[in-house]
Amino acid sequence: MAKRPRIAVVGSANIDLTTFTESFPKPGETIFGQKFDLGFGGKGANQAVAARLCGAEVVMVARVGRDLFGPATIENFKKLGIDATHVKQVDGLSSGVAPIFVEPSGQNRIFVVKGANEALKPADVDAASEALRSADCIVLQFEIPLDTVYYAIGFARKHGIRCILNPAPGQPVKMAALAGLDYFVPNESEAETITGLPVGDIAQAKQCAKRLLAGGIHRVIITLGANGCLLATNDAAEHLPAFPVNSIDSTGAGDAFIGSFAVFLAEGMPERDALQRANLYAALSTTGVGTQKSFCDRIRFEAAWAAQSQVRYASTPH
Numbered sequence: 001m002a003k004r005p006r007i008a009v010v011g012s013a014n015i016d017l018t019t020f021t022e023s024f025p026k027p028g029e030t031i032f033g034q035k036f037d038l039g040f041g042g043k044g045a046n047q048a049v050a051a052r053l054c055g056a057e058v059v060m061v062a063r064v065g066r067d068l069f070g071p072a073t074i075e076n077f078k079k080l081g082i083d084a085t086h087v088k089q090v091d092g093l094s095s096g097v098a099p100i101f102v103e104p105s106g107q108n109r110i111f112v113v114k115g116a117n118e119a120l121k122p123a124d125v126d127a128a129s130e131a132l133r134s135a136d137c138i139v140l141q142f143e144i145p146l147d148t149v150y151y152a153i154g155f156a157r158k159h160g161i162r163c164i165l166n167p168a169p170g171q172p173v174k175m176a177a178l179a180g181l182d183y184f185v186p187n188e189s190e191a192e193t194i195t196g197l198p199v200g201d202i203a204q205a206k207q208c209a210k211r212l213l214a215g216g217i218h219r220v221i222i223t224l225g226a227n228g229c230l231l232a233t234n235d236a237a238e239h240l241p242a243f244p245v246n247s248i249d250s251t252g253a254g255d256a257f258i259g260s261f262a263v264f265l266a267e268g269m270p271e272r273d274a275l276q277r278a279n280l281y282a283a284l285s286t287t288g289v290g291t292q293k294s295f296c297d298r299i300r301f302e303a304a305w306a307a308q309s310q311v312r313y314a315s316t317p318h
């Protein structure tokens with residue numbers, strides 16, 4: 001029986017305001033959207049929820065506003081069994097929010113107003129140090145100040161804790177601060193922003209990963225949406241294809257991938273298996289609307305995994 005991992009997320013919590021639309025208004029124009037959804041989101045919170053639903057003990061370190069959304073966000077963590085001791089309300093800033101627009105194809109466009117997420121400082125990492133030190137893995141993203149991210153990477157390195165960084169949303173980084181990182185997991189556009197190299201196909205993704213590895217990161221995983229992901233180390237690069245599903249909303253799929261991957265890895269699965277499973281967990285999340293509410297629990301995931309494995313086995317020539 002796999003051990004129950006402990007995952008710590010130092011990151012953002014937002015409220016997602018999702019509009020489903022067939023087109024976008026021109027300047028000065030008002031048009032009708034088709035549907036609206038309000039939900040708990042934020043890349044950090046989403047990854048924490050995915051990890052929790054996959055069976056981990058999860059501790060969240062975050063900041064929310066003293067507004068309608070702040071207490072609701074804290075309550076949501078608690079309801080899901082996530083340790084929210086280090087999720088605090090701050091004065092003078094709104095909670096983070098994300099107006100999201102989803103096209104009929106399931107493709108999304110996201111604005112993030114960071115609000116209280118900007119108030120998460122390196123000192124808050126120290127304040128949560130006891131909880132963080134007991135984690136198997138610390139998971140980070142880029143919706144909090146980058147100095148806090150760099151500090152948390154240093155904390156993980158100092159205490160020998162595995163660290164996964166999802167550099168989302170993509171922005172210029174201090175590569176030296178990322179040296180020694182265990183996993184760097186951008187999507188195509190984040191990888192392009194950070195390296196300045198195009199990631200239009202697998203060959204380009206490999207070149208881009210090479211550039212990132214040269215900076216001292218141990219392992220790079222570039223997520224490729226419906227094309228799965230690329231795992232690259234200094235020794236090799238491998239493309240792992242996605243599982244085909246009927247996608248209706250891809251928002252949060254990257255978060256589902258990272259939260260589940262952290263758990264599968266911490267359970268002791270071989271890296272490649274953990275990645276295949278994370279590919280499926282992410283794909284399943286795109287079959288539902290919203291972010292956290294589209295993530296499945298471990299029981300549903302295992303059933304889907306067993307079904308997919310049968311399909312793959314049946315289609316493999318003997």
Ligand code: RIB
Pocket residue numbers: 014015016040041042043046097098110112143251252253254255291
């Ligand atoms: O990755 C999806 C998330 O990005 C949304 O939940 C939104 O809040 C933004 O952070």
